[in-house]
Amino acid sequence: MNQLPQQARVVIIGGGVVGCSVAYHLTKLGWQDVVLLERKQLTSGTTWHAAGLIAQLRATANMTKLAKYSQELYGALEAETGVATGFKRCGSITVALTEERREEIFRQAAMARAFGVEVEEISPDEVKARYDHLNIEDVTAGVWLPRDGQGDPANIALALAKGARQRGAIIQERVKVSGIQREGRRVTGVDWHSDDGQQQGHIACDMVVNCAGMWGHEVGRMAGTNVPLHACEHFYIVTEAIAGLTQMPVLRVPDECAYFKEDAGKILLGAFEPNAKPWAMTGIPESFEFDQLPEDFDHFEPILEAAVNRMPMLVEAGIHTFFNGPESFTPDDAYHLGLAPEMDNVWVAAGFNSIGIQSAGGAGMALAQWMEAGEKPFDLGDVDISRMQPFQGNRHYLFERSKETLGLLYADHFPYRQKASARGVRRTPFHHQLKEQGAVFGELAGWERANWFAAPGQDKDYKYSWKRQNWFENSAEEHRAVRENVGMYDMSSFGKIRVEGPDAEAFLNYIGGGDYSVPVGKIVYTQFLNHTGGIEADVTVTRLSETAYLVVTPAATRLADQTWMMRHRGAFNVVITDVTAGEGVLAVMGPNARALLRKVSPNDFSNAVNPFGTAQEIEIGMGLARIHRVTYVGELGWEVYVSSDMAGHVFETLWQAGQDLDLKLCGMHMMDSCRIEKGFRHYGHDITCEDHVVDAGLGFAVKLDKGCDFIGRAAVAERKESGPHNRLLQFRLTDPEPLLFHNEPILRDGECVGYLSSGNYGHTLGAAIGLGYVPCKGEAAADVLASTYEIDVCGTRVRAEVSLKPLYDPKSERVKA
CATH class of the missing domain: 3.30.70.1400 (Aminomethyltransferase beta-barrel domains)
Known part of the structure; x- marks a missing residue:
């Protein structure tokens, strides 16, 4: 073993493909004193047995950008390092076996085009022409991505490691981090010992990066940080050599939970089955290195049976290898990247949910840039580790949730789909009352939230679809109650x-x-x-x-x-x-909101005493509360804040008093459909860290003249002077039938210029509504609005009206009534 330094700028823990990528990209930015420590050998955790599928298209524009970067990087690594990566662009095909899946993959194809990915929707016959071995009897459609590919996972990691070494990084195998020293919110260094126990030491460092893969949770705890992930068993088989088999595209059949990869004249068949098998609940064995887990043919047999029907040549092919190896999964199937919330110099890149090879290049690049600049290079909200809640590090929770998340990779990605496992952890003070009244709950950040209310006798479950789901009319009634009368909904989770x-x-x-x-x-x-x-x-x-x-x-x-x-x-x-x-919150919204509050409180709710944008303490029923006169639905209304001990009483008081007014309980789906009619922005979709506040139409909320400097002031002043580079527009489809969700392409005068950041149905406006940015640097607002706009909905162009002002109540007269 080489002598390790006593001081480093950064210590990277973990020598899989992700850790090697972080080291590679930091040294590429000119960082010196980069040390990577691997407990056993490079790639010996999960990288070595990955399938090596390299796809470009992900769920959002920035995740797609990172995936595209990965495949471009891998294509050039061999020339740079001399290490063969096995990377080849063989293309990929995803096939649908149902009409619902057809809509999903065609919507993905439209989204891919908006993100700049080369893609083609193809018919069953065209699928057959590109993959002759496939039984297309019940195939409804396919999507072809010619620049997707595959590679050798271990060699990609070793090439990244060599590139990092060539620029001065120290990469040391068979050294385990045994402890992490901390002072306050900062790590000061790491303790280590050699695999044989003969050597030990300490490296003082400015920062640590947790790239420990399925050990990431354990390493996170050493560093005082929460890294929620759990290992699951992941199965694939490799056939004997098949005569005449040549290079084929990667094939995915998500309706049968299967993927196929040709490799050296053999077929690798892998599975993301609906019911996964979590592994190592009590901890990963200390000796784990290039290990396989016990075979479980009974578990894999249903996948194989469907695959043999799908690809008849497998009937004659013998099985060369039955492989079972662990991979780590996170609670929401998105990986963890960024600065850990609990510490100020601990970074995380872990939990890659079986897409580590295709993600590692881009993730390493993005994290290195973030570490260099101290700010995110672009919006990484999908994977930012700070999205994880503290309770999600609970081992029992992770064990239960991981049973579902592996299978969700290939499940139908229906809009509004809710996780089914590990539910009921966080409940608001009104949970029981809402449940009694027919609430159907969704989950966000662990909170159980009433999304819609079932009618008497109606099933209290989601029936998922890409069309109007079973709750569509329920939510429409709730929407109308808030617009025309009075509705009440639970905002305690905020x-x-x-x-x-x-x-x-x-x-x-x-x-x-x-x-x-x-x-x-x-x-x-x-x-x-x-x-x-x-x-x-x-x-x-x-x-x-x-x-x-x-x-x-x-x-x-x-x-x-x-x-x-x-x-x-x-x-x-x-x-x-x-x-x-500490407080429950009930939103009371609608033209009759003031009338309801007057029935339960002696306080004054007039515009003179309680104008829009003010709060006051009130008596309510026999208790006390604080009311905030604000709205996210665009109507007259108040948010009622009440201490948790009096929440039950306040709910009963409002609910009973509201019976004479036909008060309706409402859910989160109503809130979203109302807010999008009013053009209110949704954080994480319409506005993110890379969306300029002036471009987002929110410059009015920034006060340049408040008499002090503040973060971002100079950038706002400059953009207010130059004018917006993009404008966030509101779109209303002229056809009332299609639905919008988000990421649908925006066409301006026939050319794709962007995509919707969010979408929902506007029950008052009578059509689907979307928000999305249109580039407009140097253009007057009138010129932007004068163009003709269409939205691509699953491959069909639909005309759209467009507005800068809210299409609903543009002067906010209802809000201030």
Whole structure:
């Protein structure tokens, strides 16, 4: 073993393809003192037995960009390093066996084009022409991606490692990290010992990167961080050599949970079965290295049986290898990347859900750029480790959820699909009352949230489809209740972060774009910006007292938003506390919202006393509450904040008083359909860290003249001067039948210029509504609006009306009534 240094700029833990990629890309940026430690041999965890499929298309534009980067990198690695990567662009075909799957893959194809990926929808006969061995008897369609490919996983990792070494990285095998030393929110160094126990030492370092794969959870705990993932058994077989078999495209048959890869005249058949087998609940064996798990032919047999029917030549082919090896899976099937929320110099790249080879190049590049600049190079919200909630590190939770997540890779990716496993962990104070009234729950960040309400006698389950699902009319009735009368829904899951201390006002004025030097009771809608003017958080801030504010965030981003504040606290004398679970929140919305509140409270809800954008303490029933006059549905309404101990009483009081007004309980689907009619942005879809606040149409919320500097001020001033480079437009389909979800291509005067960031059905406007950015640098708004627009819905172009102002209540007269 070579002598390890006592000091390094960064220590990377784990020598799989991801760790090697991070080392490669950091050294490519010129980093010195890069050390990678591998407990056994490079690739000996999961990389060595990966199938090596390399696909470009992912669920979002940036994830697709990273996947495309990976295959371009692998195509050039051999010339750079001399290590053969086995990379070849053989193309890929995904086939559908049902009409629902056909719509899914055709929507994916349309999305691929918007993301700049070469793709072609093909008929069953065209599938057969490209893959003659396939039985197409019940194939309904296919999608062909000619630039997809396959490679040798281990050699790709070794090539990345060699590239890193050539630029000075130290990559040491058979060295295990035995401890991580910490001071406060920073790691100071790592303890290590050699595999044979003969040597040990300590490396002081500026930062650590956890690339430990299925050991990532364990290493995360050593570093004081939460890295939720769990290993599952992953099965494939390799046939004996098949006479005359030549290079074939990668084939995926998701309806039969199977993928096929030709490899040296043999077929590799792999499976992502619906019921997975979690592995190593009590820990991974210390000796694990290039290990296989016991065969389980009974578990794999249904996949093989369908595959033999799908590819008849397998009937005669003998099985050369039956392989079972572990791979790690996360609670939401997205990998973990970025700066761990709990620490300020611990980075994570782990949990790649069987797509580590195709993701590693791009993930390593993105993480290296993030580490170099200190800010995300582009929106990585899909995979940012800060999306994970603390409870999701619970081992029992991970064991139960991982049974489902492996199979979800090839399950139908229906809109609104809910996870079925590991449910019921986080419940709001109103959960029981809502359930009694017919609530059908979805899950977000572990929270059980009422998404819609079933009618008496109706099944309280989702019936998934790409068309109108079984709850469509239920949600439409809820939508109409809020627009025409009064509805009530549970917002308790939204994050509540208390910021208090003598510097609270100054701190918020530094971190946020709004002006928080406001009277007690004033609510400020605002964004936290980065230095480029991108949006890091979209929140409301309510002044509770001279020294205390309440920041309300989306449920999914509470931890990320709180972490952003913590990291920018600097010398400000403030305390930042998550108080989400302390209060229940009921939103009372609609033209009769004021009438309902007057029935249950003696307080004054008039515009004179409680205008829009203000909060007040009230009596309600026999209890107390605080009401915020704001709305995310575009109607007159209030959010009622009540301490958890009185939540049940307040619900009963409002519900009973509302019977005379025909009060309707509503769900999250209603909230989303109402907000998109009003053009309200949804964080993570319509606005992200790479969307400039001026381009997003939110420049009005940024106060350049508030008398102090703040993060992003210069970038906002510059963009307000130059004008937007993109405009976030609202689209309404002229045909009332098609549905929009997100990522549908936008065509301007016949040319694809972007894609929808979000979509839903506008029950009041009578058609599907979408939001999406259109490039417009140097153009006047009138010129942008003068064009003809279409939306590509599953390959069909549908005309769309377009507007910069909200199509519903553009002057917000209803909100301020």
